[in-house]
Amino acid sequence: MAKSEIKSETAHSPRDPGTTSSSASARPARRAASAKTETPYHHGALREALLQAAERVLEREGLAGLTLRAVAREAGVSHAAPTHHFGDLTGLVSELAAIGFRQFNAAMVSACDAATTPLERTLARPKAYVAYAQAHPGMYGLMFRTERLDYSRPSLHEASEASFAGLANAIGAMRQEQISGDALTLDQGAAIARAWSMVHGFTTLLLDGRLKDILERLPKGTTAEQLLQAMLTSTVVPKLPGC
Amino acid sequence: MAKSEIKSETAHSPRDPGTTSSSASARPARRAASAKTETPYHHGALREALLQAAERVLEREGLAGLTLRAVAREAGVSHAAPTHHFGDLTGLVSELAAIGFRQFNAAMVSACDAATTPLERTLARPKAYVAYAQAHPGMYGLMFRTERLDYSRPSLHEASEASFAGLANAIGAMRQEQISGDALTLDQGAAIARAWSMVHGFTTLLLDGRLKDILERLPKGTTAEQLLQAMLTSTVVPKLPGC
């Protein structure tokens, strides 16, 4: 798929010790080696290390560069090590997406908590949504690229459900009504679909660079965030018929 | 990447003659073969045949199955033949996406033409948008999966620009004002971004199965199209603050 510029595949050089300070100092020697800094056969916390490596690879090289072998290289283990922890590529990608959803939800919760004025309370959530996507484009792209994910995995399913529930609650709060879990009116459904579609659509178009044309034609210096706010708050109703 | 169940790679059996009736009958024999139905060395219209094959593969096997070699097999030529016409995979995918944008635009134009009542004129375009995506999920997914496309290709650039221009004009018509090509007010930009984000977001969420939860909770029998219409026409303004 790619070109080259790959190191050595079976590279097993002494891993840089302590990227996350997780008991990485002075492990027992590996094989018959005499050096004490050799990497041990058993990693100890490889699963987490692989997920962190995967996130680094993803944000550095993009979705296409996120391969099992690249992640293994990044983590300094053999190419087949990830399989044992995630089954296959879909497994690893799905677990990474679950982490993304949790980060994502946490970002929105803390943005809501920080909001004070009424306007802030209205805009905190969508702004945090877009901000997360801009700060972690690789992760966001992964989370909404369904074809590579396995939603039957509990961790992913739960995390993305939580994301949806948070949205529905926010809409409920805006409409000053309780949104029950198991039944919706058409109006309620439309409100949720509108909010979600608008923010999600805006985000994907923005990340894909498709809003550049619009932003360039706006008054000089207008940011994406300002456009988002205008889009969400403007009450000018069009005079209808189109085409 | 995949498992197996692949035929023979170098398979070069007599192509089934005349899938699209394009001068496929009784060509000169190939190599020292005596049979008259042998495939000729030169295909004649391989470029178009490859694009059609690619669309079939895409809708049949999904985005992950759209590989250069699979397309070559589908078209009955050697695995390296597509390279000569498209340079690389990105090239083929980009040309296919350009075709998608043209189909897409044509669908919206004809939907607009068919609209008579005011309500129809308002909803024709978004409905056609979603309908195209549902009818050609593979193509739609391809068109908006930027990482695999090369927008510097004139055909793709033009076709997607036309799509944007059509949208901007429709919004202009709704606001009863001319939208000039080179400058926009924040209100105009917001209106365009809102319409595009809403419809594009709705479509991707729908195709990714993420609206299923909502649809299931709506009054029994509610379709995605009805939800779309409600989302676009409902004038119930939320009482604001959220979170």
Added chain:
DNA sequence: GCGAAATCTTTACACTGTCAATATTGCGCC
């Protein structure tokens, strides 16, 4: 009709996911 250019095939290489077989280690249990 002939040489050059276009078209298509063949061959080769580096990369990928995934499986099976092996090596190494940790842990419970006697």
Added chain:
DNA sequence: GGCGCAATATTGACAGTGTAAAGATTTCGC
């Protein structure tokens, strides 16, 4: 303590992929 089993990680292999280079075949301009 030591012993065996299960977990963990590596090695090796195989089929599939994109893409480049070299060869074969045909078309086309002159």
